[in-house]
Amino acid sequence: SLNKITINRQTAIPNDAFRNFVSVKEFVLTEATAIGELAFYQCYGLKKISMDNVTIFGNRCFERCTGLERIELPEIITLAHRSFYDCQGLKEVVIPNSVTTIKSYAFYNCFNLQNITLPEETTLIEEYAFQYCKALQSADLPGVNTIGVYAFDNCVSLAELNAPALITIGNYAFANVKALTTLSLPSVTTIGSYAFQNNVRLKKVIDTTELVTLNSYAFQNCYELSSIDLSALTTISTRVFESCDSLHTIELPAVTSFASDALRGNTRIEYVHITSPSLTSLPAWIFIDNHYLREITLPFVGGGAASGNNSRMGWLFNNGSVDGTDPRYLANQPWDSSSLNFLPQKTLEKITIIRQTTIPAQAFLNFSWVKHIVLEDATSIGNNAFQNCTMLKDVYMDKVTLIGSSAFQNCDGLETVTLPRIAIINTNTFYDCNSLKSVVIPDSVTTINEQAFYNCTALEKVSIPASVTTIGKHAFKLCTALTEATVAGAATLLEGAFRYCRNLVKVTMPKAIEIGNYAFGQCVSLSNVSIPLVRKILDYSFQQCTELTQLAIPSVTELGNYTFQECSQLINLKETDSLTTIGNYTFQNCRTLSSDNFGSVTKIGSYVFENCDNLLVIHLPAVTQMTDTTFRN
Numbered sequence: 205s206l207n208k209i210t211i212n213r214q215t216a217i218p219n220d221a222f223r224n225f226v227s228v229k230e231f232v233l234t235e236a237t238a239i240g241e242l243a244f245y246q247c248y249g250l251k252k253i254s255m256d257n258v259t260i261f262g263n264r265c266f267e268r269c270t271g272l273e274r275i276e277l278p279e280i281i282t283l284a285h286r287s288f289y290d291c292q293g294l295k296e297v298v299i300p301n302s303v304t305t306i307k308s309y310a311f312y313n314c315f316n317l318q319n320i321t322l323p324e325e326t327t328l329i330e331e332y333a334f335q336y337c338k339a340l341q342s343a344d345l346p347g348v349n350t351i352g353v354y355a356f357d358n359c360v361s362l363a364e365l366n367a368p369a370l371i372t373i374g375n376y377a378f379a380n381v382k383a384l385t386t387l388s389l390p391s392v393t394t395i396g397s398y399a400f401q402n403n404v405r406l407k408k409v410i411d412t413t414e415l416v417t418l419n420s421y422a423f424q425n426c427y428e429l430s431s432i433d434l435s436a437l438t439t440i441s442t443r444v445f446e447s448c449d450s451l452h453t454i455e456l457p458a459v460t461s462f463a464s465d466a467l468r469g470n471t472r473i474e475y476v477h478i479t480s481p482s483l484t485s486l487p488a489w490i491f492i493d494n495h496y497l498r499e500i501t502l503p504f505v506g507g508g509a510a511s512g513n514n515s516r517m518g519w520l521f522n523n524g525s526v527d528g529t530d531p532r533y534l535a536n537q538p539w540d541s542s543s544l545n546f547l548p549q550k551t552l553e554k555i556t557i558i559r560q561t562t563i564p565a566q567a568f569l570n571f572s573w574v575k576h577i578v579l580e581d582a583t584s585i586g587n588n589a590f591q592n593c594t595m596l597k598d599v600y601m602d603k604v605t606l607i608g609s610s611a612f613q614n615c616d617g618l619e620t621v622t623l624p625r626i627a628i629i630n631t632n633t634f635y636d637c638n639s640l641k642s643v644v645i646p647d648s649v650t651t652i653n654e655q656a657f658y659n660c661t662a663l664e665k666v667s668i669p670a671s672v673t674t675i676g677k678h679a680f681k682l683c684t685a686l687t688e689a690t691v692a693g694a695a696t697l698l699e700g701a702f703r704y705c706r707n708l709v710k711v712t713m714p715k716a717i718e719i720g721n722y723a724f725g726q727c728v729s730l731s732n733v734s735i736p737l738v739r740k741i742l743d744y745s746f747q748q749c750t751e752l753t754q755l756a757i758p759s760v761t762e763l764g765n766y767t768f769q770e771c772s773q774l775i776n777l778k779e780t781d782s783l784t785t786i787g788n789y790t791f792q793n794c795r796t797l798s799s800d801n802f803g804s805v806t807k808i809g810s811y812v813f814e815n816c817d818n819l820l821v822i823h824l825p826a827v828t829q830m831t832d833t834t835f836r837n
Contacts, residue, residue, distance in 0.1 A: 211236060217243050219262065225249075229271075233258065239265045247271075259302075261287050273316075277303065283310045285330075292316060295339075301325050306333045308352065315339055322348060329355050331374065341383070345370065351377045353396065373399045375419070385428075386410065395422045397441070404428065407450075412436070416458075418444050424469075426451075434459075438480075440466045445473070452496075455479075462486055468493045474551075477501035479558055484508060491520050497552050504560040505567040515564035517555065517571060557582065563589050565608065571596075575617065579604065585611050593617075607633055609653070615640075619662075623649070629656045631676070638662060641685075647671045652679045654698075661685055668692060670715065675701045677720075683708075687729075691716050694737070697723045705730075709751075713738065719745045721764070735760075741767050743787065753796075754778060763790050765809070770794070777801055784826075786812050808834050 209225075210232040211217070217233065219240035226248045233239075233255045241262035244250060250269045261284040266272065268290045276298040277283070286309040288294060294314045301323040308330040311317060315338040324347035331352035334340060342364035343356065353374040356362060363383035368390055375396035378384070381403050389395075390411040397420040400406060404425065409432040420442035423429055430450040434440075439461040445451055446469030453475040454467070460480060464487035467473060473494045478486075479501055485508040491497055507514030552571070556578040557563070563579060565586035571593050578600040579585070587608035590596060595617040601607075604624040610632040612618060618637045623629070625648040633656045634640060640660045645652075647669040654676040657663060663683045668675065670693035678700040680686065686705045691697070691713040700722040702708060710732040711724065718740045724730055725747040733746075733755055742764040746752060750772050758779035765787040768774055774791070776799030777783075783802065788809035791797055797816045800823055808830040813819055815837045824830075 208232070210234065216240065219243065220245065222247055231255075238262070241265065242267065244269055263287075263307075264289060266291060281305070283307055285309060286312065288314060290314070299323060299326065304328065306330060308332050309335070311337060313337070318342075320344070322346070327369075328352075331355060332357070334359060343367075349391070350374075353377060354379070356381060371414075372396075375399060376401065378403065381406075389415065393417065395419060397421055398424060401425060407431070409433065417441075420444065420463075421446060423448055438482075442466065443469045445470045448472075453477075459483060462490065464489055465492075466490060471495045474498040475500075477556075479503065481559065486520060488514065488519050489521070495551065499554040499556075500552070501556040501558060503558055505557055505563060509564075510562070511564055516566055517568050554578070556580065562586070565589065566591070568593055584608075587611065588613065590615055609633065610635060612637060627651070629653060631655060632658065634658075634660055636660075645669055645672070650674070652676055654678060655681065657683060659683070664688075666690070668695065670694075674698065677701070678703065680705060696720065699723070700725065702727060711735075718742070721745065722747065724749060739782075740764070743767065744769070746771060749774075758782065761785065763787055765789055766792070768794055772796065775799070780804065788812065789814070791816055810834065811836055 206228055208230040209228055212234050215235050216238045217236050217240055221243045223242055223245045229249050230252045237257050238260035239262055241264055243265045246268045249271050251271055255278050258278040259280050261280055263285040266288050267286050270292045272291050273293050274296040277300055279300050279302040281302055282305045283303055285307040288311050289309050290313045292315055295316050299322055303326050306329045309332045311334050312332050313336040317337045318339050319342045321344040327347050327349050329348055329351045332354045335354050335357045337359050339361055340359045341361050345367040347369050348367055349369050349371040351373050354376045356378045357376050358380045360382040362381045370392050372394045373396055376398045379398050379401040384403055385405050385407050387409045388411045391414055393414050394417040399422050401424045404427050406426045407428050407430055412433045413436055415436055417439040422444045424446045426448050428450050429448045434456055436458055438458055440459055441463045442465050448470050449472045456478045458480050460482045467490055471493055474496050483503055506516045506519035509515040513519055550573045552574055554576040555574055558580045561581055561583045563582050563585045565588055567589045569591055573595055574593055575595050575597045583603055584606040588610045591610055591613045593615050596615045597617050601624050605626055607626055609630040613632050613635040616638050618640050620642050622644040623646055625646050627650050629652045631653045635655055635658045638661050641662045641664055650671055651674045655678045657680045658678055659682040661684045663686050665688045668691045672693050672695050675695055675697045677698045681700050681703045683705050686708050688710045694715040694717050696718040698720040703722045703725045706728050708727045709729050712734045716738050719738055721742045722744040725744045728750045730749045731751040737759050739759055740762045744766045746768050747766050748770045752771050753773050753775050756778040759782055761782050762785040766789045768791050769789050770793045773796055774794045775796050780801040781804055783805055785807045789811045792811055792814045795817045798818050800821055802824055804826055806826050806828050810831040810833045812834050
């Protein structure tokens with residue numbers, strides 16, 4: 205029947221003083237300044253306590269006082285460890301300005317506590333302080349700078365958090381908070397592991413301009429999180445956004461340390477922009493789980509190395525080993541099949557490299573789904589850099605001055621290319637780019653190397669500037685859609701330069717000086733050729749150009765072997781005054797040839813006019829050498 209106890213003179217209430225006084229409803233401590241440990245432990249009936257002079261709480265002093273509903277704390281400095289642990293009936297607590305620290309477990313499992321307002325003087329909340337306060341709806345923490353581990357874990361109703369001075373958030377500090385939708389953290393620099401795990405309604409994290417460290421699993425299972433400001437973040441750890449299915453964009457302008465699995469577990473990320481000027485390397489596989497990735501921006505290719513596997517974009521996308529004998533990768537490959545263990549995500553469409561000046565060899569090898577690549581600062585592109593990027597549509601490379609061999613080989617999706625101010629179009633640069641329709645070659649180019657545009661079957665027209673002096677072997681061979689070619693400068697065409705361009709109709713070369721072997725061989729539609737300054741036309745140059753009817757060669761001095769062999773519609777050569785030498789088989793099977801313009805020729809080889817059935821009269825006043833087969837048949 206005891207309901208009230210008053211202690212009049214005692215200043216220090218001893219440990220366990222009223223332990224298990226389960227029926228007492230009220231205590232009055234008129235002179236007490238200190239309360240010992242477990243002093244009111246399990247006073248289940250306690251409803252009210254007067255303790256105006258108390259400045260010290262012992263650990264666990266009011267633990268499991270389940271009947272206590274409201275308490276106004278005295279001018280204590282530290283709210284002791286487990287002070288109100290498991291006070292399940294506590295709904296309201298008034299904390300004075302004197303309190304600087306909320307110790308561990310202070311309000312643990314006070315599951316009826318609805319609001320907490322701390323004074324600006326309170327700077328520290330220790331571990332587990334409010335864990336399982338399931339009715340807690342708001343927490344006003346204006347001066348708190350550190351929150352310990354699990355401090356608000358399982359505060360499932362917490363919907364409002366005000367912590368403008370908060371700097372450090374411990375592990376699991378706000379885990380399993382179900383009601384928070386928007387979080388403002390203007391002073392926070394560090395968020396601990398699992399700090400906001402299972403915040404299933406959290407949508408936005410704003411005002412995080414001071415946040416520099418994000419530890420492992422910090423926002424795991426925040427399914428609705430769609431926006432977070434990471435502008436100051438320098439360190440990002442393991443799986444920080446695992447299962448954040450609504451988070452589609454991540455911007456990292458300052459990150460310097462990147463865990464290999466930092467983005468693991470978030471399959472829904474679409475846009476990742478890592479633009480930090482201080483980042484020097486990236487670990488392998490960072491995008492392995494990002495199956496919806498559409499666009500990435502990076503300071504360099506792959507891991508940032510100059511060569512080797514970690515210099516390639518595939519370093520970031522390793523989805524397991526690819527069999528080196530797979531025929532998809534063995535065809536036309538000049539590299540070691542054992543290194544082909546990289547596959548990009550099929551959704552990835554755009555890659556931007558913002559800082560790297562030298563793009564390494566094989567940098568984007570086999571990135572067959574990427575459509576757009578931007579190289580903001582690159583000045584050179586290595587060999588095979590984009591080989592087998594079969595869906596690549598365009599590459600921004602305005603600062604590039606060097607492109608390596610086979611750089612765009614088998615890029616079947618390329619349709620138009622405007623080359624930067626390079627000097628050389630290297631060997632196999634656009635080999636087998638079957639959709640390439642047009643290419644703009646700048647006047648900085650001096651050389652087009654061997655097979656540069658080989659088998660570009662959609663290329664329709666090509667204009668080669670006056671700066672070009674050499675067009676290499678088979679440079680435009682098998683460009684079967686090519687209808688017109690202009691070579692503006694004093695160029696030399698090497699072997700097979702336009703061979704098998706079966707739809708090529710018109711060729712204009714006002715300053716070209718030499719046409720190499722097979723240069724226009726088998727160009728079966730060629731009918732309009734202008735070569736006013738060409739001096740030598742070498743072997744097979746116009747072989748089987750079956751639509752060619754006439755050709756003016758005012759500067760040509762020498763025709764090679766088989767030059768016009770089987771040009772079945774060729775009627776005459778005009779302006780042949782400079783011509784002195786005709787090689788073997790030059791007009792063989794030119795059955796419509798009727799030209800009589802060989803007055804300056806001094807040397808004629810074997811079988812030159814064999815089967816020229818329409819040749820009735822020929823004057824050769826200057827000839828000094830011919831063979832007994834020159835006019836065979």
